[in-house]
Amino acid sequence: AQSVTQLDSHVSVSEGTPVLLRCNYSSSYSPSLFWYVQHPNKGLQLLLKYTSAATLVKGINGFEAEFKKSETSFHLTKPSAHMSDAAEYFCVVSDLPFEYGNKLVFGAGTILRVKS
Amino acid sequence: DTGVSQNPRHKITKRGQNVTFRCDPISEHNRLYWYRQTLGQGPEFLTYFQNEAQLEKSRLLSDRFSAERPKGSFSTLEIQRTEQGDSAMYLCASSFSGLAGQETQYFGPGTRLLVL
Numbered sequence: 001a002q003s004v005t006q007l008d009s010h011v012s013v014s015e016g017t018p019v020l021l022r023c024n025y026s027s028s029y030s031p032s033l034f035w036y037v038q039h040p041n042k043g044l045q046l047l048l049k050y051t052s053a054a055t056l057v058k059g060i061n062g063f064e065a066e067f068k069k070s071e072t073s074f075h076l077t078k079p080s081a082h083m084s085d086a087a088e089y090f091c092v093v094s095d096l097p098f099e100y101g102n103k104l105v106f107g108a109g110t111i112l113r114v115k116s
Numbered sequence: 117d118t119g120v121s122q123n124p125r126h127k128i129t130k131r132g133q134n135v136t137f138r139c140d141p142i143s144e145h146n147r148l149y150w151y152r153q154t155l156g157q158g159p160e161f162l163t164y165f166q167n168e169a170q171l172e173k174s175r176l177l178s179d180r181f182s183a184e185r186p187k188g189s190f191s192t193l194e195i196q197r198t199e200q201g202d203s204a205m206y207l208c209a210s211s212f213s214g215l216a217g218q219e220t221q222y223f224g225p226g227t228r229l230l231v232l
Contacts, residue, residue, distance in 0.1 A: 043224055044207070044209075
């Protein structure tokens with residue numbers, strides 16, 4: 001069965017410093033992996049996705065993530081945090097064949113706080 | 117606005133009452149998903165439709181829950197005899213099932229349900 005573990009429930013960084021949000025996954029097949037962001041009172045927005053192409057995936061707003069199969073990890077990084085990055089981030093896995101529907105399995109979320 | 121919309125955004129009800137939520141997907145999307153998110157947790161899959169057919173239901177979806185997508189466009193989620201444990205954010209997402217690995221789910225803002 002597929003599952004996702006987000007290793008930190010809260011991360012606090014200063015504006016302008018790097019961001020690292022950690023995610024490990026478990027999957028029986030070749031997974032698709034995603035990072036979504038949720039700002040207060042707004043819907044989930046896709047940051048980036050990995051679907052078996054390049055292992056380093058670039059997303060919106062300067063975020064990127066690297067798929068490491070040997071470590072079953074998909075950590076999210078950003079070189080320099082901005083105040084507007086403060087939000088909750090979800091690591092997500094899907095590994096069913098797409099004809100069976102793309103049921104997403106979410107991690108518990110990491111709340112990112114950015115200090116000025 | 118061409119995104120996913122959900123109505124109402126907030127619903128307060130008394131235990132035992134029935135409630136119905138509506139989701140309007142992005143117009144060309146043939147798949148529609150419902151998820152539930154409780155406080156401090158990531159969203160959990162409830163059910164999904166391909167066109168008008170409901171193809172999978174989670175074990176989380178008790179017999180008090182029913183979902184429809186009558187013409188393959190908008191969908192409704194009804195909860196009968198609500199319980200306090202039903203209090204959560206109900207999220208809808210839509211996607212187009214094109215090429216394998218290319219499907220992306222776009223989420224609506226959610227309906228927040230509070231059962232008193």
